[in-house]
Amino acid sequence: ETVQYIRGFDPAQWSADPIVTVVEGVAYRQGEVIDTTDARGRVNGKQIIADHEAFDAVVNLAQTLTSEADKQPEGGVHERDGYLEAVRRLEAVLLSDEVAAKLVGNQAMDFCKQDGITEIEESVQATDVERKLNDMLSKDEVLGKVAIQRHPAFIGCVSNFSNFLDLFRKTLRNIELGVPVVILSRSNTSQHCYRWFQILSQLMGVFGVPQHLVSFASLSIDQQRQLMKTFPKSPCYFTGSREIAKLIREVCPLLVASTGGPNTMLCTEFTPKVAEAVRMSACIENSGQCTALRHLVSPPLPDAWLEKEVFGSIQTVDSSVQSLEQNGFYDLVAGLPSEGPDNKKPGYIPAHSSLPIFYREGAGGALPASIEENWRRVYLDVTSTDKEFLSSDGFTRSLCDWLIEHQPISLSVNGPLDLALRMWEGSGLCVFSWGSPEGPAALSCQARPQDGECFGEFPPRKELREHTRFPVIVPTPTPGYNTNYQAKQLEFVDSLAPIAHTVAFCNPLLDQLTNGAVKGFCKVILNYLVDAATGPKRGAGARSCLFGLQRPPLGAG
Incomplete structure (x- = not known):
């Protein structure tokens, strides 16, 4: 269904129906008209940045909703009049094959995501867990144990996982408990986020969910910052880089941010299974996912091991449709911005004869002082040292200290169990995977909330308050982050x-x-x-x- 939807899509549609500000179901079509771009940097539609009238409409509604939230009686429950049941019925339609195909297709065309199907599968499974957590939170509010704050929440959309994180986790889980949301436009790859808003808004009308619960704000960055500064009691839910989270935190004291980090893999052998694990982990979504591998710790690299064994079989696809047809998720997508041999990042060398894949090796166990994320560009930092020193107490302690300081999302260890246990006990990272060099090898991956596992994306502990009000773990009921005992x-x-x-x-x-x-x-x-x-x-x-x-x-x- 997704492939058929993409092949039948008229590219002119996103220009004829541009991104606009929508408040209480009313679209505001006056303002500066700009081009939108996809992940390749190509123009793929139009956007109208809010003029004074549209911006004031967002502010006025937010002020009204803030006043209502301030009047919520202590020990009382805000009227939500069956929102939960209506939103659950609406959600079932969003996850139907026909509508889900549009969600995946729009994301594939805009962000060039290769495997949006798995994201929807996770939405089906993981949101079932978070619905139950929301039910518990709501029940305890009725019992007078907690008070959910219903000031409007700002949703800062993420490009690569917007369907699961923004639509389901942040938007639906909030509005079903009566928390209104304002969805903020993106400065790039914003089309697919606006299109899921349109689908949601239409279904809200069908199922009788009030339109004031979801607004879309097509704003410049300066307007977004002004909006958040105006409403200090409003939380913002954001998934993205630490750098952007820090900037948002300056204007939004109630920011709740999930942030990435330099995911690391430790291996003691160079086997075909390890090569496959490095290849899939480093190249997932053209290095455009929070789980992508950024740092490999290993014995000294054999000659041409990365070039031949790891990245030699990497394919290039012309479009996300090709990946969908082939069930691919770690190919390189042609046309994405990338460096070549002559303009690569300083200090890196090619790891492929023709494709934009680069690495740098720190010999002697020298851990990198910092690692740039290089979003959607395949760059790999390698820390190498001899095998005996690699497993020594001295090196593992220094590696654990590095992990604590830089706080990757995950550490995967492909080596002896005793080494994995020492790394687990010494680092305490949120996600930790152990595998065997002979297979199955551990990938750089997230946990599965649908299987009862918890995961999170934390900044370094000592810097946590610079980036977020609270650390984010999944699964959790999103309204719980702005709930008081x-x-x-x-x-x-x-x-x-x-x-x-x-x-x-x-x-x-x-x-x-x-x-x-x-x-x-x-x-x-x-x-x-x-x-x-x-x-x-x-x-x-x-x-x-x-x-x-x-x-x-x-x-x-």
Whole structure:
């Protein structure tokens, strides 16, 4: 269905029906008209940047919604009048074959994503988990334990995973609990995000979901910053680079950001399985996914190993349609911006005779001071040292320190189990995979929330508050990031039985607290940790999974 949709698509459609600001179902078509570009930098449509009237419409609605949120009575529940049931019915249509094919197709044409099908499959599976978490949060609000803040939430769309993260996780999970959202346009590859908004808005009319719950703001970057500064009580949900998150945090104190990092693979042998794992991990979506491998730690590279064994079989496809037809996800897409041998990043050398794939090797175990993400460009940093030193306590400790400092999303180890255990215990990264050089080898990948696994994308701990209000773990109910405990509930927790004996050593600290709500909050945190950090336990999915954090917070704790 996706291939048929793309082949039958009229490219002029996105110019005839440009991206515009939409508030309460009303489209504002006056303002500066600009070209939009796809991932190749080619013009693929038009966008109308909001004029004063359109911008004021967004601000006025947000002010009205903010005033309503401020009036929410303590201990009361905002009227949501069946939004949840209507949104769930709407969501089922979004995930139907016909509509999902359009979501995937628009993303493929705009972002040149090769495998949007897997993203939709994950949406089907993972959102089932997050719906249940939302139900728990909503139930605890009805019981008076928490208060969901319903100030309008800003959604900063991500290019490569907008269908799952922005449409389902951030938008639907918010509006079904009565939290209005304002979707912000992107400065590039913005067409597919606007098109899912259009589909959503149309379905909201069909299922009786009020249009004020979802607005689209076609704004310049300066307008977006002005908007967020005007509403300091509004959260912003964003997935992207640490650099952009830091800039948003300057104007949005309630920013909740998922940010990438230099994903690392440690291998002790150069086998065909390891070569395949490096190839798929480094080239996934033309290095355009948060899971892409950026850093390989290994013994000294054999002559031409990267050129022949790893990247020698890489194919180039003319379009995402070709990848969809071939079930591909790690080919290079022709036409994407890239460097050549004469204008590559300083310090890197070609890892392929003709394709834009580059690497640099730090010999002697010299870890890189920094790694540039090089979004959608295949660059690989290699740290190499002799095999004995690679497994030594001294080097593994220095590597663990590097991982803690730079905070990649994931570490994959293809080597002996004892080495993997030392790396796990010494780094404590959010996602950790272990495989065998003989196979199956571990890939640079995320966890699967649909299988009960937790994952997250954290900035370095010491810099966390510069990038986000809270660290983001998945699965979680998105409205929970802007939900407060009711003071009476926390005082009630304080009056209950003592904390678990395993954390009784904290009692002297608790005894010094005089505020019952603060003391109750501390007990909630301790009780959560006692229950959620009791691993390792065996996962329920097809792959073997041992994990320490057993679950995200459920409802009021």
